[in-house]
Amino acid sequence: MFLYTKNFDEQKAKAMEGLRKALAENKVDEDIIPLLEKLNALENYFTTSSCSGRISVMEMPHFGDKVNSVWLGKWHREVNVGEVFDAIERHSSGQLWFLVRSPILHVGARTMEDAVRLLNLAIGLGFKYSNIKSVSHRKLLVEIRSTERMDVPLGEDGELWVSEDYIERIVAIANDQLRRFKGKLKRLEEEIGKL
Template sequence: MVGKFIEAKEKALTTLYKEMRKGKVDKDLTLLLEKINKTENFFTTNSCSGRILLLEIPEIGDKKEARFIGKWHGQVTKHDLISKIKESKKGTIWLLAQPLVIHIGAKNLENAIALMKVANESGFKNTFIKSIGKNRIIIEICGTERMDAPIGENGILTCNMEHLELLVKTANEVIKKSKNKLDRLERNLDLKLKI
Protein backbone atom coordinates (compact mmCIF):
# COMPACT_ATOMS: atom_id res chain seq x y z
CA MET A 1 0.00 0.00 0.00
CA VAL A 2 2.92 2.40 0.71
CA GLY A 3 4.07 2.53 -2.93
CA LYS A 4 0.54 3.11 -4.15
CA PHE A 5 0.04 5.80 -1.47
CA ILE A 6 3.11 7.67 -2.73
CA GLU A 7 1.81 7.42 -6.32
CA ALA A 8 -1.61 8.74 -5.30
CA LYS A 9 0.02 11.57 -3.33
CA GLU A 10 2.24 12.60 -6.25
CA LYS A 11 -0.75 12.66 -8.59
CA ALA A 12 -2.83 14.73 -6.14
CA LEU A 13 0.01 17.21 -5.57
CA THR A 14 0.59 17.65 -9.31
CA THR A 15 -3.08 18.60 -9.66
CA LEU A 16 -3.00 20.86 -6.58
CA TYR A 17 0.06 22.84 -7.70
CA LYS A 18 -1.41 23.23 -11.19
CA GLU A 19 -4.61 24.64 -9.64
CA MET A 20 -2.56 26.92 -7.34
CA ARG A 21 -0.75 28.40 -10.35
CA LYS A 22 -4.13 29.13 -11.94
CA GLY A 23 -5.30 30.86 -8.73
CA LYS A 24 -8.06 28.31 -8.16
CA VAL A 25 -7.09 27.32 -4.60
CA ASP A 26 -8.56 29.28 -1.66
CA LYS A 27 -5.86 31.57 -0.32
CA ASP A 28 -7.15 30.96 3.22
CA LEU A 29 -6.20 27.28 2.87
CA THR A 30 -2.88 27.49 1.02
CA LEU A 31 -0.62 27.40 4.09
CA LEU A 32 -2.52 24.52 5.71
CA LEU A 33 -2.58 22.50 2.48
CA GLU A 34 1.16 22.97 2.04
CA LYS A 35 1.82 21.87 5.64
CA ILE A 36 -0.35 18.75 5.30
CA ASN A 37 1.21 17.85 1.96
CA LYS A 38 4.76 18.09 3.37
CA THR A 39 4.03 15.21 5.77
CA GLU A 40 4.74 11.62 4.81
CA ASN A 41 1.39 10.30 6.10
CA PHE A 42 -1.14 12.66 4.48
CA PHE A 43 -2.01 14.59 1.34
CA THR A 44 -4.94 16.77 0.31
CA THR A 45 -7.22 16.02 -2.62
CA ASN A 46 -9.98 18.63 -2.54
CA SER A 47 -10.72 21.66 -0.40
CA CYS A 48 -12.82 24.77 0.11
CA SER A 49 -12.48 27.21 3.01
CA GLY A 50 -16.22 27.91 2.98
CA ARG A 51 -18.26 29.79 0.43
CA ILE A 52 -21.43 31.68 -0.29
CA LEU A 53 -23.24 30.75 -3.49
CA LEU A 54 -26.13 31.92 -5.59
CA LEU A 55 -27.41 28.88 -7.43
CA GLU A 56 -30.12 28.73 -10.06
CA ILE A 57 -31.98 25.41 -10.01
CA PRO A 58 -34.62 24.90 -12.72
CA GLU A 59 -36.25 22.08 -10.76
CA ILE A 60 -35.61 20.64 -7.28
CA GLY A 61 -33.09 17.81 -7.52
CA ASP A 62 -31.91 18.76 -11.04
CA LYS A 63 -28.17 19.04 -10.42
CA LYS A 64 -27.29 18.70 -14.11
CA GLU A 65 -29.10 21.88 -15.08
CA ALA A 66 -28.21 23.85 -11.92
CA ARG A 67 -26.09 26.93 -12.61
CA PHE A 68 -23.85 29.05 -10.39
CA ILE A 69 -24.71 32.73 -10.77
CA GLY A 70 -22.49 33.94 -7.93
CA LYS A 71 -19.68 32.52 -5.80
CA TRP A 72 -17.72 34.17 -2.98
CA HIS A 73 -15.14 32.75 -0.55
CA GLY A 74 -15.57 35.66 1.83
CA GLN A 75 -18.38 37.76 3.21
CA VAL A 76 -21.00 39.37 0.97
CA THR A 77 -23.40 42.30 0.97
CA LYS A 78 -26.99 42.34 -0.19
CA HIS A 79 -25.81 44.44 -3.16
CA ASP A 80 -23.43 41.63 -4.22
CA LEU A 81 -26.40 39.27 -4.36
CA ILE A 82 -28.84 41.66 -6.01
CA SER A 83 -26.39 42.43 -8.83
CA LYS A 84 -26.02 38.70 -9.59
CA ILE A 85 -29.72 37.78 -9.34
CA LYS A 86 -30.29 39.60 -12.64
CA GLU A 87 -28.16 36.91 -14.34
CA SER A 88 -30.70 34.23 -13.46
CA LYS A 89 -32.89 33.11 -16.32
CA LYS A 90 -35.17 30.28 -15.30
CA GLY A 91 -35.67 28.51 -12.01
CA THR A 92 -35.47 29.01 -8.28
CA ILE A 93 -32.56 31.10 -7.00
CA TRP A 94 -30.98 29.66 -3.87
CA LEU A 95 -28.62 31.42 -1.47
CA LEU A 96 -26.27 28.88 0.08
CA ALA A 97 -23.60 29.31 2.74
CA GLN A 98 -21.36 26.27 2.94
CA PRO A 99 -18.73 25.47 5.55
CA LEU A 100 -15.11 24.48 5.13
CA VAL A 101 -14.51 21.06 3.58
CA ILE A 102 -11.14 19.35 3.13
CA HIS A 103 -10.52 15.87 1.75
CA ILE A 104 -7.30 14.32 3.00
CA GLY A 105 -5.68 11.06 1.99
CA ALA A 106 -4.13 9.13 4.88
CA LYS A 107 -1.49 6.41 4.53
CA ASN A 108 -3.24 4.02 6.93
CA LEU A 109 -6.11 3.64 9.39
CA GLU A 110 -4.02 4.71 12.38
CA ASN A 111 -3.16 8.02 10.69
CA ALA A 112 -6.77 8.50 9.59
CA ILE A 113 -8.10 8.02 13.13
CA ALA A 114 -5.51 10.43 14.59
CA LEU A 115 -6.44 13.10 12.03
CA MET A 116 -10.18 12.64 12.59
CA LYS A 117 -9.71 13.00 16.35
CA VAL A 118 -7.88 16.32 15.93
CA ALA A 119 -10.51 17.59 13.48
CA ASN A 120 -13.32 16.67 15.89
CA GLU A 121 -11.52 18.39 18.77
CA SER A 122 -11.22 21.47 16.55
CA GLY A 123 -15.00 21.66 16.14
CA PHE A 124 -15.42 19.77 12.86
CA LYS A 125 -18.09 17.30 13.92
CA ASN A 126 -18.79 16.18 10.34
CA THR A 127 -15.47 14.39 10.00
CA PHE A 128 -15.49 10.85 8.71
CA ILE A 129 -13.84 8.28 6.47
CA LYS A 130 -15.24 8.99 3.02
CA SER A 131 -13.62 6.07 1.22
CA ILE A 132 -11.06 3.31 1.62
CA GLY A 133 -9.00 2.43 -1.42
CA LYS A 134 -5.96 0.34 -2.28
CA ASN A 135 -3.69 3.34 -2.07
CA ARG A 136 -5.19 5.57 0.65
CA ILE A 137 -7.98 6.29 3.10
CA ILE A 138 -9.85 9.52 2.33
CA ILE A 139 -11.07 11.57 5.27
CA GLU A 140 -13.59 14.38 4.88
CA ILE A 141 -13.32 17.25 7.35
CA CYS A 142 -16.42 19.42 7.15
CA GLY A 143 -18.10 22.03 9.31
CA THR A 144 -21.70 21.65 10.42
CA GLU A 145 -22.77 25.25 9.85
CA ARG A 146 -24.64 25.90 6.64
CA MET A 147 -27.61 27.72 5.23
CA ASP A 148 -29.77 27.02 2.16
CA ALA A 149 -32.61 29.41 1.36
CA PRO A 150 -34.63 30.16 -1.77
CA ILE A 151 -34.59 33.92 -2.38
CA GLY A 152 -35.97 34.38 -5.87
CA GLU A 153 -37.28 32.94 -9.07
CA ASN A 154 -36.70 33.53 -12.79
CA GLY A 155 -34.34 36.47 -12.22
CA ILE A 156 -36.54 38.20 -9.64
CA LEU A 157 -35.81 38.61 -5.93
CA THR A 158 -38.93 37.37 -4.12
CA CYS A 159 -37.99 38.09 -0.51
CA ASN A 160 -38.14 41.57 1.02
CA MET A 161 -35.02 43.56 1.88
CA GLU A 162 -35.36 42.95 5.61
CA HIS A 163 -35.38 39.19 5.08
CA LEU A 164 -32.50 39.40 2.57
CA GLU A 165 -30.43 41.32 5.14
CA LEU A 166 -31.08 38.58 7.71
CA LEU A 167 -30.00 35.91 5.21
CA VAL A 168 -26.85 37.85 4.30
CA LYS A 169 -26.00 38.28 7.99
CA THR A 170 -26.51 34.54 8.60
CA ALA A 171 -24.48 33.54 5.52
CA ASN A 172 -21.62 35.79 6.63
CA GLU A 173 -21.73 34.24 10.12
CA VAL A 174 -21.37 30.77 8.56
CA ILE A 175 -18.26 31.93 6.69
CA LYS A 176 -16.81 33.66 9.76
CA LYS A 177 -17.34 30.56 11.91
CA SER A 178 -15.67 28.41 9.24
CA LYS A 179 -12.61 30.67 9.16
CA ASN A 180 -12.37 30.61 12.99
CA LYS A 181 -12.55 26.81 13.04
CA LEU A 182 -9.88 26.69 10.33
CA ASP A 183 -7.52 28.64 12.62
CA ARG A 184 -8.26 26.21 15.47
CA LEU A 185 -7.67 23.20 13.18
CA GLU A 186 -4.30 24.61 12.06
CA ARG A 187 -3.19 25.12 15.68
CA ASN A 188 -4.35 21.66 16.78
CA LEU A 189 -2.73 19.88 13.83
CA ASP A 190 0.53 21.59 14.73
CA LEU A 191 0.22 20.79 18.45
CA LYS A 192 -1.08 17.24 18.27
CA LEU A 193 0.18 15.83 14.97
CA LYS A 194 3.17 18.14 14.41
CA ILE A 195 1.80 19.20 11.03
Protein backbone atom coordinates (compact mmCIF):
# COMPACT_ATOMS: atom_id res chain seq x y z
CA MET A 1 0.00 0.00 0.00
CA PHE A 2 0.80 3.70 -0.16
CA LEU A 3 3.11 4.34 2.77
CA TYR A 4 5.23 6.97 1.13
CA THR A 5 5.31 9.29 -1.86
CA LYS A 6 7.39 8.05 -4.78
CA ASN A 7 9.84 10.64 -6.12
CA PHE A 8 9.04 12.94 -3.21
CA ASP A 9 12.10 15.14 -3.72
CA GLU A 10 11.41 15.55 -7.43
CA GLN A 11 7.80 16.47 -6.74
CA LYS A 12 8.87 18.93 -4.08
CA ALA A 13 11.37 20.59 -6.41
CA LYS A 14 8.65 21.01 -9.02
CA ALA A 15 6.20 22.41 -6.46
CA MET A 16 8.82 24.85 -5.21
CA GLU A 17 9.41 26.09 -8.72
CA GLY A 18 5.68 26.65 -9.11
CA LEU A 19 5.60 28.51 -5.79
CA ARG A 20 8.51 30.77 -6.76
CA LYS A 21 6.68 31.66 -9.95
CA ALA A 22 3.41 32.33 -8.12
CA LEU A 23 5.27 34.51 -5.60
CA ALA A 24 6.93 36.49 -8.40
CA GLU A 25 3.51 37.09 -9.96
CA ASN A 26 1.96 38.15 -6.64
CA LYS A 27 -0.46 35.23 -6.80
CA VAL A 28 0.08 34.08 -3.20
CA ASP A 29 -1.91 35.60 -0.32
CA GLU A 30 0.65 37.70 1.51
CA ASP A 31 -0.20 36.80 5.07
CA ILE A 32 0.24 33.09 4.45
CA ILE A 33 3.75 33.37 2.96
CA PRO A 34 5.69 33.00 6.26
CA LEU A 35 3.76 29.80 7.01
CA LEU A 36 4.45 28.42 3.52
CA GLU A 37 8.15 29.18 3.93
CA LYS A 38 8.32 27.42 7.29
CA LEU A 39 6.46 24.39 5.97
CA ASN A 40 8.61 24.11 2.87
CA ALA A 41 11.78 24.40 4.96
CA LEU A 42 10.85 21.04 6.53
CA GLU A 43 12.36 18.16 4.58
CA ASN A 44 9.26 15.94 4.64
CA TYR A 45 6.64 18.40 3.42
CA PHE A 46 5.84 20.76 0.60
CA THR A 47 2.87 23.01 -0.09
CA THR A 48 1.00 22.61 -3.37
CA SER A 49 -1.68 25.27 -3.03
CA SER A 50 -3.04 27.59 -0.40
CA CYS A 51 -5.55 30.29 0.41
CA SER A 52 -5.34 32.36 3.57
CA GLY A 53 -9.12 32.53 3.83
CA ARG A 54 -11.41 35.11 2.28
CA ILE A 55 -14.59 37.10 2.25
CA SER A 56 -16.18 37.47 -1.18
CA VAL A 57 -19.21 38.49 -3.21
CA MET A 58 -19.88 36.09 -6.04
CA GLU A 59 -22.28 35.78 -8.91
CA MET A 60 -23.09 32.32 -10.22
CA PRO A 61 -25.71 30.82 -12.55
CA HIS A 62 -26.59 28.41 -9.72
CA PHE A 63 -24.99 27.23 -6.49
CA GLY A 64 -21.92 25.10 -6.99
CA ASP A 65 -21.35 26.05 -10.63
CA LYS A 66 -17.78 27.15 -10.10
CA VAL A 67 -16.90 27.29 -13.78
CA ASN A 68 -19.35 30.06 -14.55
CA SER A 69 -18.91 31.93 -11.29
CA VAL A 70 -17.61 35.50 -11.23
CA TRP A 71 -16.10 37.23 -8.22
CA LEU A 72 -17.51 40.73 -7.88
CA GLY A 73 -15.32 41.31 -4.84
CA LYS A 74 -12.75 39.22 -2.97
CA TRP A 75 -10.74 40.12 0.13
CA HIS A 76 -8.23 38.22 2.24
CA ARG A 77 -8.65 40.78 5.04
CA GLU A 78 -11.42 42.50 6.98
CA VAL A 79 -13.80 44.41 4.72
CA ASN A 80 -15.89 47.49 5.21
CA VAL A 81 -19.51 47.71 4.20
CA GLY A 82 -18.78 50.21 1.42
CA GLU A 83 -16.53 47.77 -0.40
CA VAL A 84 -19.21 45.11 -0.20
CA PHE A 85 -21.87 47.51 -1.51
CA ASP A 86 -19.58 48.40 -4.42
CA ALA A 87 -19.21 44.74 -5.31
CA ILE A 88 -22.96 44.16 -5.07
CA GLU A 89 -23.58 47.05 -7.45
CA ARG A 90 -21.62 45.21 -10.13
CA HIS A 91 -24.14 42.34 -10.00
CA SER A 92 -26.22 41.81 -13.11
CA SER A 93 -27.42 38.21 -13.51
CA GLY A 94 -27.46 34.80 -11.88
CA GLN A 95 -27.52 34.12 -8.12
CA LEU A 96 -25.67 36.62 -5.95
CA TRP A 97 -23.91 35.21 -2.85
CA PHE A 98 -21.91 36.58 0.05
CA LEU A 99 -19.31 34.00 1.06
CA VAL A 100 -16.71 33.38 3.74
CA ARG A 101 -14.14 30.62 3.28
CA SER A 102 -11.64 29.51 5.90
CA PRO A 103 -7.96 29.07 5.00
CA ILE A 104 -7.03 25.98 3.00
CA LEU A 105 -3.57 24.54 2.63
CA HIS A 106 -2.70 21.46 0.60
CA VAL A 107 0.52 19.86 1.76
CA GLY A 108 2.35 16.92 0.24
CA ALA A 109 3.96 14.61 2.80
CA ARG A 110 6.85 12.21 2.33
CA THR A 111 5.33 9.35 4.32
CA MET A 112 1.94 8.51 5.77
CA GLU A 113 3.51 9.01 9.19
CA ASP A 114 4.50 12.57 8.24
CA ALA A 115 0.99 13.17 6.89
CA VAL A 116 -0.65 12.01 10.12
CA ARG A 117 1.71 14.09 12.29
CA LEU A 118 0.80 17.27 10.38
CA LEU A 119 -2.88 16.35 10.40
CA ASN A 120 -2.93 15.95 14.17
CA LEU A 121 -1.01 19.19 14.78
CA ALA A 122 -3.47 21.12 12.59
CA ILE A 123 -6.55 19.61 14.23
CA GLY A 124 -5.11 20.40 17.66
CA LEU A 125 -4.68 24.07 16.68
CA GLY A 126 -8.33 24.47 15.70
CA PHE A 127 -8.22 23.44 12.05
CA LYS A 128 -10.94 20.90 12.75
CA TYR A 129 -11.86 20.11 9.15
CA SER A 130 -8.31 19.03 8.35
CA ASN A 131 -7.98 15.65 6.72
CA ILE A 132 -6.04 13.46 4.35
CA LYS A 133 -7.37 14.41 0.95
CA SER A 134 -5.71 11.83 -1.23
CA VAL A 135 -3.58 8.76 -0.79
CA SER A 136 -1.56 7.14 -3.53
CA HIS A 137 2.05 6.34 -4.27
CA ARG A 138 2.04 9.49 -6.38
CA LYS A 139 0.70 11.69 -3.63
CA LEU A 140 -0.02 11.84 0.09
CA LEU A 141 -1.94 15.06 0.44
CA VAL A 142 -2.94 16.68 3.73
CA GLU A 143 -5.66 19.32 3.64
CA ILE A 144 -5.59 21.89 6.44
CA ARG A 145 -8.97 23.54 6.86
CA SER A 146 -10.98 25.29 9.52
CA THR A 147 -14.73 25.50 10.25
CA GLU A 148 -15.53 29.18 9.66
CA ARG A 149 -17.83 29.65 6.69
CA MET A 150 -20.76 31.69 5.43
CA ASP A 151 -22.97 31.12 2.38
CA VAL A 152 -25.59 33.84 2.21
CA PRO A 153 -27.84 34.35 -0.85
CA LEU A 154 -28.22 38.10 -1.48
CA GLY A 155 -30.30 38.25 -4.63
CA GLU A 156 -30.85 37.09 -8.17
CA ASP A 157 -30.83 38.52 -11.69
CA GLY A 158 -30.12 42.05 -10.56
CA GLU A 159 -32.69 42.04 -7.77
CA LEU A 160 -31.45 42.44 -4.16
CA TRP A 161 -33.30 40.39 -1.53
CA VAL A 162 -31.86 41.96 1.61
CA SER A 163 -31.54 45.39 3.22
CA GLU A 164 -28.43 47.52 3.69
CA ASP A 165 -28.78 46.94 7.43
CA TYR A 166 -28.64 43.21 6.84
CA ILE A 167 -25.48 43.52 4.81
CA GLU A 168 -23.89 45.52 7.64
CA ARG A 169 -24.76 42.69 10.03
CA ILE A 170 -23.31 39.91 7.93
CA VAL A 171 -20.16 41.89 7.18
CA ALA A 172 -19.60 42.22 10.95
CA ILE A 173 -20.05 38.46 11.41
CA ALA A 174 -17.74 37.74 8.48
CA ASN A 175 -15.03 39.99 9.92
CA ASP A 176 -15.38 38.13 13.24
CA GLN A 177 -14.86 34.82 11.45
CA LEU A 178 -11.91 36.21 9.51
CA ARG A 179 -10.16 37.44 12.66
CA ARG A 180 -10.69 34.02 14.20
CA PHE A 181 -9.16 32.02 11.35
CA LYS A 182 -6.28 34.47 10.89
CA GLY A 183 -5.46 33.85 14.56
CA LYS A 184 -5.40 30.12 13.92
CA LEU A 185 -3.06 30.61 10.94
CA LYS A 186 -0.71 32.62 13.17
CA ARG A 187 -0.65 29.85 15.78
CA LEU A 188 0.01 27.24 13.11
CA GLU A 189 2.90 29.33 11.83
CA GLU A 190 4.33 29.47 15.35
CA GLU A 191 3.92 25.76 16.01
CA ILE A 192 4.86 24.29 12.65
CA GLY A 193 8.52 24.00 13.62
CA LYS A 194 7.52 21.30 16.12
CA LEU A 195 7.17 18.85 13.27
